[in-house]
Amino acid sequence: MTVLHPPRPRRDLVAPDVADAVSVAQLLGDRSRATILAMLADGPHCVCEFATALGARENNVSNHLARLREAGLVRATRHEENGRLLIYERDEAAVAAARTALSTLLR
Amino acid sequence: MTVLHPPRPRRDLVAPDVADAVSVAQLLGDRSRATILAMLADGPHCVCEFATALGARENNVSNHLARLREAGLVRATRHEENGRLLIYERDEAAVAAARTALSTLLR
DNA sequence: TTGACATATCAGTCCCGACTGAGATATTCC
DNA sequence: GGAATATCTCAGTCGGGACTGATATGTCAA
Numbered sequence: 001m002t003v004l005h006p007p008r009p010r011r012d013l014v015a016p017d018v019a020d021a022v023s024v025a026q027l028l029g030d031r032s033r034a035t036i037l038a039m040l041a042d043g044p045h046c047v048c049e050f051a052t053a054l055g056a057r058e059n060n061v062s063n064h065l066a067r068l069r070e071a072g073l074v075r076a077t078r079h080e081e082n083g084r085l086l087i088y089e090r091d092e093a094a095v096a097a098a099r100t101a102l103s104t105l106l107r
Numbered sequence: 108m109t110v111l112h113p114p115r116p117r118r119d120l121v122a123p124d125v126a127d128a129v130s131v132a133q134l135l136g137d138r139s140r141a142t143i144l145a146m147l148a149d150g151p152h153c154v155c156e157f158a159t160a161l162g163a164r165e166n167n168v169s170n171h172l173a174r175l176r177e178a179g180l181v182r183a184t185r186h187e188e189n190g191r192l193l194i195y196e197r198d199e200a201a202v203a204a205a206r207t208a209l210s211t212l213l214r
Numbered sequence: 215t216t217g218a219c220a221t222a223t224c225a226g227t228c229c230c231g232a233c234t235g236a237g238a239t240a241t242t243c244c
Numbered sequence: 245g246g247a248a249t250a251t252c253t254c255a256g257t258c259g260g261g262a263c264t265g266a267t268a269t270g271t272c273a274a
Contacts, residue, residue: 049120064262167234189241193251
Protein backbone atom coordinates (compact mmCIF):
# COMPACT_ATOMS: atom_id res chain seq x y z
CA MET A 1 0.00 0.00 0.00
CA THR A 2 1.95 2.94 -1.32
CA VAL A 3 1.40 6.35 0.21
CA LEU A 4 0.76 8.94 -2.47
CA HIS A 5 2.16 12.31 -1.58
CA PRO A 6 4.28 14.92 -3.39
CA PRO A 7 7.93 14.82 -2.31
CA ARG A 8 7.64 18.53 -1.58
CA PRO A 9 4.97 19.57 0.95
CA ARG A 10 2.21 21.78 -0.38
CA ARG A 11 1.99 25.16 1.26
CA ASP A 12 -1.26 26.24 -0.38
CA LEU A 13 -3.69 23.93 1.42
CA VAL A 14 -6.64 25.66 3.01
CA ALA A 15 -8.17 24.39 6.25
CA PRO A 16 -11.81 23.33 5.81
CA ASP A 17 -14.47 24.93 7.99
CA VAL A 18 -15.15 22.62 10.89
CA ALA A 19 -16.64 25.15 13.32
CA ASP A 20 -20.09 23.55 13.53
CA ALA A 21 -18.80 20.06 14.11
CA VAL A 22 -16.31 21.32 16.69
CA SER A 23 -18.90 23.11 18.78
CA VAL A 24 -21.14 20.04 18.76
CA ALA A 25 -18.18 17.84 19.70
CA GLN A 26 -17.33 20.17 22.58
CA LEU A 27 -20.83 19.63 23.93
CA LEU A 28 -20.61 15.84 23.54
CA GLY A 29 -17.11 15.78 25.02
CA ASP A 30 -18.46 15.96 28.56
CA ARG A 31 -19.78 12.80 30.21
CA SER A 32 -22.75 14.55 31.83
CA ARG A 33 -23.97 16.20 28.65
CA ALA A 34 -23.40 13.09 26.55
CA THR A 35 -25.32 11.00 29.05
CA ILE A 36 -28.17 13.49 29.10
CA LEU A 37 -28.49 13.39 25.32
CA ALA A 38 -28.32 9.60 25.32
CA MET A 39 -31.01 9.35 28.00
CA LEU A 40 -33.22 11.72 26.03
CA ALA A 41 -33.09 9.36 23.05
CA ASP A 42 -35.91 7.30 24.55
CA GLY A 43 -38.16 10.04 25.84
CA PRO A 44 -38.21 13.21 27.92
CA HIS A 45 -36.85 13.47 31.47
CA CYS A 46 -36.73 16.00 34.27
CA VAL A 47 -33.58 17.53 35.78
CA CYS A 48 -33.65 15.44 38.94
CA GLU A 49 -33.70 12.23 36.95
CA PHE A 50 -30.51 13.23 35.19
CA ALA A 51 -28.98 14.21 38.53
CA THR A 52 -29.67 10.88 40.22
CA ALA A 53 -28.64 8.84 37.17
CA LEU A 54 -25.40 10.80 36.91
CA GLY A 55 -24.70 11.04 40.61
CA ALA A 56 -24.32 14.78 40.12
CA ARG A 57 -25.80 17.80 41.87
CA GLU A 58 -28.85 19.36 40.31
CA ASN A 59 -27.40 22.82 39.81
CA ASN A 60 -24.53 21.19 38.01
CA VAL A 61 -26.91 19.30 35.74
CA SER A 62 -28.86 22.50 35.24
CA ASN A 63 -25.73 24.21 33.95
CA HIS A 64 -25.15 21.46 31.43
CA LEU A 65 -28.78 21.62 30.30
CA ALA A 66 -28.40 25.35 29.81
CA ARG A 67 -25.48 24.73 27.47
CA LEU A 68 -27.52 22.20 25.51
CA ARG A 69 -30.46 24.59 25.44
CA GLU A 70 -28.37 27.47 24.10
CA ALA A 71 -27.12 25.15 21.37
CA GLY A 72 -30.75 24.33 20.51
CA LEU A 73 -30.30 20.60 21.08
CA VAL A 74 -32.91 20.40 23.86
CA ARG A 75 -35.91 22.37 25.06
CA ALA A 76 -37.76 22.52 28.36
CA THR A 77 -41.47 22.51 29.18
CA ARG A 78 -43.29 22.37 32.50
CA HIS A 79 -44.92 19.09 33.43
CA GLU A 80 -48.69 19.30 33.00
CA GLU A 81 -49.67 17.55 36.25
CA ASN A 82 -46.68 18.41 38.42
CA GLY A 83 -45.64 21.93 37.46
CA ARG A 84 -42.57 21.83 39.68
CA LEU A 85 -40.89 19.58 37.17
CA LEU A 86 -39.15 20.95 34.12
CA ILE A 87 -39.30 18.31 31.40
CA TYR A 88 -36.47 18.30 28.92
CA GLU A 89 -36.76 16.77 25.47
CA ARG A 90 -34.50 16.66 22.44
CA ASP A 91 -34.98 18.88 19.43
CA GLU A 92 -34.82 16.12 16.87
CA ALA A 93 -34.06 18.45 13.96
CA ALA A 94 -31.13 19.99 15.78
CA VAL A 95 -29.86 16.58 16.88
CA ALA A 96 -30.06 15.34 13.30
CA ALA A 97 -28.09 18.38 12.15
CA ALA A 98 -25.48 17.69 14.81
CA ARG A 99 -25.24 14.07 13.73
CA THR A 100 -24.78 15.19 10.13
CA ALA A 101 -22.07 17.69 11.04
CA LEU A 102 -20.07 15.04 12.87
CA SER A 103 -20.59 12.40 10.20
CA THR A 104 -19.49 14.85 7.53
CA LEU A 105 -16.34 15.68 9.46
CA LEU A 106 -15.45 11.98 9.63
CA ARG A 107 -16.67 11.24 6.10
CA MET B 108 -47.83 17.73 21.46
CA THR B 109 -48.24 16.34 24.94
CA VAL B 110 -45.16 15.46 26.93
CA LEU B 111 -45.40 11.96 28.37
CA HIS B 112 -43.74 11.75 31.74
CA PRO B 113 -44.70 10.25 35.12
CA PRO B 114 -45.82 12.89 37.63
CA ARG B 115 -43.23 11.52 40.05
CA PRO B 116 -39.61 11.50 38.88
CA ARG B 117 -38.00 8.09 38.57
CA ARG B 118 -35.00 7.55 40.79
CA ASP B 119 -34.00 4.20 39.32
CA LEU B 120 -32.71 5.35 35.94
CA VAL B 121 -29.22 4.17 35.09
CA ALA B 122 -26.88 6.32 33.02
CA PRO B 123 -25.94 4.64 29.72
CA ASP B 124 -22.26 4.07 28.97
CA VAL B 125 -21.10 6.90 26.76
CA ALA B 126 -17.35 6.67 27.45
CA ASP B 127 -16.32 5.80 23.90
CA ALA B 128 -18.37 8.54 22.29
CA VAL B 129 -17.15 11.06 24.86
CA SER B 130 -13.48 10.38 24.24
CA VAL B 131 -13.98 10.66 20.51
CA ALA B 132 -15.91 13.90 20.97
CA GLN B 133 -13.13 15.31 23.14
CA LEU B 134 -10.72 14.72 20.27
CA LEU B 135 -13.05 16.35 17.73
CA GLY B 136 -13.78 19.23 20.09
CA ASP B 137 -10.56 20.98 19.15
CA ARG B 138 -10.37 22.97 15.92
CA SER B 139 -6.87 21.78 15.06
CA ARG B 140 -7.63 18.09 15.49
CA ALA B 141 -10.97 18.36 13.71
CA THR B 142 -9.34 20.15 10.80
CA ILE B 143 -6.59 17.54 10.60
CA LEU B 144 -9.14 14.72 10.40
CA ALA B 145 -11.16 16.60 7.81
CA MET B 146 -8.07 17.25 5.68
CA LEU B 147 -7.13 13.58 5.89
CA ALA B 148 -10.48 12.64 4.37
CA ASP B 149 -9.08 13.24 0.89
CA GLY B 150 -5.65 11.69 1.25
CA PRO B 151 -2.56 11.67 3.43
CA HIS B 152 -0.61 14.75 4.48
CA CYS B 153 2.58 15.60 6.31
CA VAL B 154 2.85 17.59 9.55
CA CYS B 155 4.07 20.79 7.92
CA GLU B 156 1.04 20.88 5.63
CA PHE B 157 -1.29 20.81 8.62
CA ALA B 158 0.79 23.49 10.30
CA THR B 159 0.62 25.91 7.39
CA ALA B 160 -3.07 25.25 6.72
CA LEU B 161 -3.88 25.80 10.39
CA GLY B 162 -1.51 28.69 10.95
CA ALA B 163 -0.14 26.78 13.92
CA ARG B 164 3.36 25.82 15.01
CA GLU B 165 4.59 22.40 14.06
CA ASN B 166 5.26 21.15 17.57
CA ASN B 167 1.73 22.13 18.43
CA VAL B 168 0.38 20.16 15.46
CA SER B 169 2.65 17.28 16.43
CA ASN B 170 1.05 17.17 19.86
CA HIS B 171 -2.43 16.97 18.34
CA LEU B 172 -1.29 14.22 15.97
CA ALA B 173 0.09 12.29 18.93
CA ARG B 174 -3.35 12.42 20.57
CA LEU B 175 -4.98 11.17 17.39
CA ARG B 176 -2.34 8.45 17.06
CA GLU B 177 -2.85 7.23 20.63
CA ALA B 178 -6.57 7.03 19.90
CA GLY B 179 -5.77 4.93 16.81
CA LEU B 180 -7.50 7.33 14.43
CA VAL B 181 -4.37 8.07 12.37
CA ARG B 182 -1.01 6.43 11.68
CA ALA B 183 2.29 7.76 10.39
CA THR B 184 4.71 6.45 7.77
CA ARG B 185 7.87 7.94 6.31
CA HIS B 186 7.65 9.31 2.80
CA GLU B 187 9.31 6.97 0.32
CA GLU B 188 11.18 9.60 -1.70
CA ASN B 189 11.67 12.27 0.96
CA GLY B 190 12.28 10.44 4.22
CA ARG B 191 12.28 13.66 6.23
CA LEU B 192 8.53 13.83 5.86
CA LEU B 193 6.23 11.89 8.13
CA ILE B 194 3.05 11.14 6.22
CA TYR B 195 -0.13 10.84 8.26
CA GLU B 196 -3.16 8.95 7.06
CA ARG B 197 -6.47 8.02 8.65
CA ASP B 198 -7.20 4.56 9.98
CA GLU B 199 -10.50 4.13 8.20
CA ALA B 200 -11.71 1.34 10.46
CA ALA B 201 -11.10 3.42 13.58
CA VAL B 202 -12.71 6.46 11.98
CA ALA B 203 -15.76 4.41 11.07
CA ALA B 204 -15.98 3.15 14.65
CA ALA B 205 -15.77 6.72 15.91
CA ARG B 206 -18.51 7.79 13.51
CA THR B 207 -20.67 4.93 14.74
CA ALA B 208 -20.09 5.78 18.40
CA LEU B 209 -21.17 9.38 17.84
CA SER B 210 -24.13 8.45 15.67
CA THR B 211 -25.29 5.95 18.26
CA LEU B 212 -25.08 8.55 20.99
CA LEU B 213 -27.32 10.88 18.96
CA ARG B 214 -29.56 8.08 17.70
C1' DT C 215 -49.19 32.09 53.79
C1' DT C 216 -45.91 29.16 55.02
C1' DG C 217 -43.06 25.51 53.96
C1' DA C 218 -41.29 21.98 50.89
C1' DC C 219 -39.87 20.81 46.39
C1' DA C 220 -37.64 21.58 41.73
C1' DT C 221 -34.79 24.32 39.15
C1' DA C 222 -31.97 28.34 37.91
C1' DT C 223 -28.35 31.69 38.55
C1' DC C 224 -24.15 33.64 40.07
C1' DA C 225 -19.55 34.23 42.19
C1' DG C 226 -15.57 31.73 43.42
C1' DT C 227 -12.26 27.81 43.13
C1' DC C 228 -9.70 24.46 40.86
C1' DC C 229 -7.99 21.49 37.34
C1' DC C 230 -7.21 19.95 32.68
C1' DG C 231 -5.66 20.83 28.38
C1' DA C 232 -3.81 23.97 24.64
C1' DC C 233 0.04 26.70 23.69
C1' DT C 234 5.05 28.27 24.17
C1' DG C 235 10.10 27.73 24.32
C1' DA C 236 13.87 24.96 24.24
C1' DG C 237 16.16 21.04 23.13
C1' DA C 238 16.50 16.19 21.16
C1' DT C 239 16.05 12.82 17.28
C1' DA C 240 15.92 11.44 12.48
C1' DT C 241 16.82 12.11 7.55
C1' DT C 242 18.83 14.18 3.49
C1' DC C 243 22.12 16.92 0.89
C1' DC C 244 26.61 18.97 0.26
C1' DG D 245 31.23 14.90 8.85
C1' DG D 246 28.33 19.04 9.12
C1' DA D 247 24.49 21.91 7.92
C1' DA D 248 19.64 22.13 6.90
C1' DT D 249 15.05 20.21 7.17
C1' DA D 250 11.15 17.83 9.49
C1' DT D 251 9.36 16.17 13.52
C1' DC D 252 9.10 14.94 18.40
C1' DT D 253 9.36 15.53 23.40
C1' DC D 254 9.25 17.84 27.64
C1' DA D 255 8.77 21.40 31.24
C1' DG D 256 6.34 25.52 32.16
C1' DT D 257 2.50 28.91 31.66
C1' DC D 258 -2.10 30.29 31.14
C1' DG D 259 -7.13 30.36 30.21
C1' DG D 260 -11.54 28.09 29.88
C1' DG D 261 -14.65 25.22 31.73
C1' DA D 262 -16.52 22.00 35.32
C1' DC D 263 -17.67 21.93 39.98
C1' DT D 264 -19.10 24.05 44.65
C1' DG D 265 -21.78 27.04 47.79
C1' DA D 266 -25.11 30.20 48.32
C1' DT D 267 -29.06 32.46 46.89
C1' DA D 268 -33.10 33.44 43.92
C1' DT D 269 -37.29 31.99 41.36
C1' DG D 270 -41.32 29.37 40.58
C1' DT D 271 -44.78 25.76 41.84
C1' DC D 272 -47.57 22.98 44.78
C1' DA D 273 -49.67 21.38 49.21
C1' DA D 274 -51.32 22.02 53.86
